[in-house]
Amino acid sequence: MRKDVRILLVGEPKVGKTSLIMSLVSEEFPDVVPYKVEEITIPADVTPERVPTHIVDYSEAEQTDEQLYQEISKANVICIVYAVNNRKSLEKVTSHWIPLINERTDKDSRVPLILVGNKSDLVEQSCMETVLHIMNKYTEIETCVECSAKTLKNISELFYYAQKAVLHPTGPLYCPERKQ
Ligand code: GTP
Numbered sequence: 001m002r003k004d005v006r007i008l009l010v011g012e013p014k015v016g017k018t019s020l021i022m023s024l025v026s027e028e029f030p031d032v033v034p035y036k037v038e039e040i041t042i043p044a045d046v047t048p049e050r051v052p053t054h055i056v057d058y059s060e061a062e063q064t065d066e067q068l069y070q071e072i073s074k075a076n077v078i079c080i081v082y083a084v085n086n087r088k089s090l091e092k093v094t095s096h097w098i099p100l101i102n103e104r105t106d107k108d109s110r111v112p113l114i115l116v117g118n119k120s121d122l123v124e125q126s127c128m129e130t131v132l133h134i135m136n137k138y139t140e141i142e143t144c145v146e147c148s149a150k151t152l153k154n155i156s157e158l159f160y161y162a163q164k165a166v167l168h169p170t171g172p173l174y175c176p177e178r179k180q
Helices: 017-026 065-074 087-104 128-137 155-167
Strands: 005-011 040-042 053-056 077-083 113-118 141-146
Touching (some): 005 017, 005 065, 065 087, 113 128, 113 155, 128 141
Parallel strands (some): 005 053, 113 141
Antiparallel strands (some): 040 053
C-alpha cells in the first residue's frame, strides 16, 4: 500500500492551475489568485482513497526550469492542464508538455498523466474529440477530464482520478499495440 500520493499540475500560464487547486480546497472560486500556491497536503481521512495527498502547483513566472524538472521527477501523477477556450494551450500539451515530461521520467516507470481541460464554463463545445486523438497516441495518459474551477464542475472528480491513477493504474492492462 502506498503511503502517499503526490500530484503535480503543469500547463501553460493562465490556464487556471492555481484556481483549480484553490477551488478544490476552499470549495469556491477565488477571484484573485497568486501565481503559485504552496504545496497542499490533504489528510488521508478526507480523500476518497484514504491516502494523504500532496498537491503541487507550478508557475513559469516563479520557477526555474530546474525546479520544474525536480517536481516532475518527484510526482506520482501529473495533471497537464489546458484551457478549453484556448487552442494553443491544448496544442502545447503534445508539442511541449508530454515530450518534456517523458524526457524527465524513467521509461520503465512512467508517471501517469491526466489531461485536464479547464474553464469549461466558457465554451459550449468541448475539445473532447481532439483530446481522444491525443489519448490514443500517448498510452501514458491515464484519463482526461473537462472541468471548471469557476463553477466547481468536476473539480473533486479531477483529484479523485489523479489519486486513482496512482493507486489503481490501468496502464499495464491496456496496451493498444497488443490489442487483437
Ligand atoms: P500561472 O500562474 O500564470 O501559471 O496561471 P495559472 O495556470 O495558475 O492560472 P490562474 O489560476 O492564475 O488563472 C488564470 C486566470 O483564469 C484567472 O483570471 C482566473 O480567474 C481564470 N480562471 C481560472 N479558472 C477558470 C475557470 O474555470 N473559468 C473561468 N471563466 N476562468 C477561470
